[in-house]
Amino acid sequence: MRTTVVLALVAVAIVALPLVAPAYYVTLMLPFMAYGVVLLGLNLLFGYTGLVSFGHALFIGIGAYTAAMLTTRFGIRQMELILLAAALAAAVVAAPVGALCVRYVKIYFGMLTLAFGMVFYTFLLKFYKLTGGDEGMRMLRPHLLGQSWEGLSKTAYLVGPYYYFSLGALVLATLLMWRIVRSPFGLCLRTIRDNPLKAESLGVSVPRFRWYAFMISAVYAAVGGALLATPTGNVDPTLAYWTHSGNIVFMVLLGGFASFFGPLLGAFVFIFLQDAVMSVFPYWRLVFGAVLALLVIFAPSGLMGLFARRLPVEVSRA
């Protein structure tokens, strides 16, 4: 009940935001929504399957570069098609990469995903003719729902149609993930997270289910990456760099991986905190490093964990 009320209020606020907030803050919501999709997928792997990937920027990169290539090289501008292609490209890459990575767990899984991420980063950097090297590629304005929206200025396009398109994509991704984690499949993933030995003794094929989770999370990351490309305007290899993988793991930790909505809260706080810190202090990584240290020591279950613990106390006082 409480969750429903909070969700409804948040939904109303997000829908109404472009009508009341300055355009600058509305455009900051675009990376939040793109990362939101990425993190829903990452948390299926992290929070629900117990595997921490340090290379998921690889799939953000695949999504973003697929989008940029389709618009600039192939003249394909329909965003729906672009998202589909990004998802397919990620699945094609994730199938063999995942099959290899899920044979390992803990730090070995993390390091292997990191290694694949760096291979892809180097590929983007060195294959200049294909990828544009360190300069990257432009992302042309995609058409949404069959309309080109050519008449709108860039800002009007971003805070109008693109904002609601991204929101629609995030809502759809959230609903699908909500079904997934509450499905028999989701239950099998949680058994693997808690105790792979026991899961196997109950007939759950641990590598196969880890691979499914890896594939789904890669597809989510690529769709998020494609959504991110438009507000960024230009995609470059830093999207696939390992620090970017670290950032998204940080977002999940910040919000709380034990909760379904934790990662979304993490993405929101990360983006707005980064913007606020950068506007007064150039060394935002210093501040974020301190935040990360405090988080691990005092709130290992993230912001969502703090709320969950605080709220019943407040309710009992009221």
Add this chain to the structure above:
Amino acid sequence: MILEAREVRRLYGAYVALDGVSLAVREGEFVSIIGPNGAGKSTLINVLTGVLAPSGGRVRFKDRDIGGIGTVALTRLGMARSFQLVQIFPELTVLETLQAAVVSRLGLGSRFFASLASHGRVQSEALEVAALFNLQEKAHTLTRELPQGDKKLLDVASAFALKPEIILLDEPTSGVSTADKHAVMEILVGAAKRMGLRAIIQVEHDMDIVFGYSDRIIALHQGKVLADATPAQLEADAQVMDMVVGRRRGAQATSPAPHPALSPEGRGNSAEPLPPSGSGNPSEPWPPEGERAG
């Protein structure tokens, strides 16, 4: 014959853990494997459950060679196991743990978008098993918050929820207080009967449990079968008793076994097999009508 091992050898480098072990488990039997530490019990369990391939010899389950086929494949064939050190899913509830077993057995694991909560069969079968193991009132308790005895019961219950034909219990009463051991065994044997299991194999150190419940006891010693006999026959063999039990059983040994094992007429009676799994015994449906109504 459900499960059969023939001349099974297993080497770890130069060390011989199993040296020509042969055994057979028949319909309706409750078989205990005993032996001192280092006798090869753990290796034997791992070979019988398909985790380890034998270095020599064969293991057959339902007329199929199962040497090293792996836990998941063996579970599908109808063999389940529980562990010596209790294995649970700490962040799952009791009901979710049992649901996971039912989901696995029904092959629903790849249903990505189906609703688990509204799957009637998964819910009802998980609840039925919870009731059989007296865990129904704790169905929504997180497993990590259960007392140790209940954790052990849940470990076994989740293996039962797979509705296996044969179950292999690795020290089912280890970590359970002495006072509760018989209660645990009663629940377990009762559940096996109600669910129509075809056989139970256990590895156990507690000789009261072993002699009280087994139809047959297989004693291992230094990787070899030292004895394969009924409890009464074994008790009469002073030499074997000294070697594997380490003491003569006293007054308890002469009193009749307190609890009948799987076979309804008492231990040692394997002439009247249990109903085969799945089809059920028409005179004793599972779950019983009374319970279903209640």
